[in-house]
Amino acid sequence: MADFSLLHRAALAGAKSGSFGPTQADGGITLEALPEGHVLQVLASPDAGDLAASIASVSDGSVYAVRAVGPGQWFVVGDAGLSASEFAKTQAALSGRASIADQTHGRIRIGISGAGGEAVLAKGTAVDMHPDQFPVGRSTMTLIGHITAMITRTAADRFEILVLRGFAESLWDELIEMGLEFGVDARTAP
Amino acid sequence: MASLIACPHCGPRPKEEFTVRGDAGINRPAPDAGKDAWYAYVYLRDNPRGRHKEHWHHTSGCRRWLVVERDTMTHAVYSAVDAAVTGETV
Numbered sequence: 001m002a003d004f005s006l007l008h009r010a011a012l013a014g015a016k017s018g019s020f021g022p023t024q025a026d027g028g029i030t031l032e033a034l035p036e037g038h039v040l041q042v043l044a045s046p047d048a049g050d051l052a053a054s055i056a057s058v059s060d061g062s063v064y065a066v067r068a069v070g071p072g073q074w075f076v077v078g079d080a081g082l083s084a085s086e087f088a089k090t091q092a093a094l095s096g097r098a099s100i101a102d103q104t105h106g107r108i109r110i111g112i113s114g115a116g117g118e119a120v121l122a123k124g125t126a127v128d129m130h131p132d133q134f135p136v137g138r139s140t141m142t143l144i145g146h147i148t149a150m151i152t153r154t155a156a157d158r159f160e161i162l163v164l165r166g167f168a169e170s171l172w173d174e175l176i177e178m179g180l181e182f183g184v185d186a187r188t189a190p
Numbered sequence: 191m192a193s194l195i196a197c198p199h200c201g202p203r204p205k206e207e208f209t210v211r212g213d214a215g216i217n218r219p220a221p222d223a224g225k226d227a228w229y230a231y232v233y234l235r236d237n238p239r240g241r242h243k244e245h246w247h248h249t250s251g252c253r254r255w256l257v258v259e260r261d262t263m264t265h266a267v268y269s270a271v272d273a274a275v276t277g278e279t280v
Contacts, residue, residue: 069252069253070199070200070248070251070252070253070254071199071252071254071272073252073253126202126203126204126207127201127203128201133201140200140201140251141200141250141251141252141253142200142203142207142250142251143204143206143207143250148249148250
């Protein structure tokens with residue numbers, strides 16, 4: 001245990017917020033700093049076999065909690081914080097088959113919603129964001145501008161971005177700029 | 191240089207997402223292989239014109255090492271497979 005309690009500061013607490021660009025009838029783009037609940041990185045053992053069902057069991061059960069990064073790698077995200085004992089339970093659940101690293105402090109989730117969300121992201125990444133190629137539920141790690149981030153589509157017009165904490169504010173500013181033509185409502189308070 | 195690499199895990203991605211290591215056909219010599227073999231392993235590289243297999247790391251994607259076969263003259267990419275696939279690197 002730590003000798004003193006750490007003070008939690010939201011990564012985007014001091015970032016730009018409010019309305020940017022023209023006001024649109026359809027509401028434009030909404031950027032949200034999502035709750036810094038938990039982010040777990042799961043790395044499968046080489047001989048672990050198919051872990052998909054087991055990994056869902058360490059998530060909070062929400063629909064897009066488990067996000068595949070690549071072969072044998074996942075992020076498990078959720079809105080609620082995990083206590084040390086809850087985290088130990090997740091490790092025990094996959095013991096011997098996968099290792100789990102707590103990345104809650106390291107990665108930040110940003111929500112981007114609105115009809116223009118696809119077009120905004122397409123300005124920064126080479127991934128084809130068309131629903132045929134990137135359907136709801138799909139996740140992928142890619143570059144947005146020069147920043148590595150994970151994009152997940154959670155609804156037809158809603159995406160979540162998982163980005164390293166240190167890059168979060170920089171990406172936030174870039175998303176505001178890329179969304180200007182649609183009008184951006186930036187909400188930093190989770 | 192080839193600009194779109196079809197990552198077997200992520201799909202087509204721009205070269206900016208990758209880090210190129212170099213020739214995939216070079217094998218580490220035995221520890222006692224002698225000075226010449228080690229000198230060649232560390233320093234000597236061919237500069238082929240045409241088809242060439244290289245190790246590419248998908249740094250800003252799935253973070254897997256790939257073996258990419260491309261043409262150094264036309265920039266055409268013939269294949270990109272995970273380096274862990276048996277037989278890709280000896």
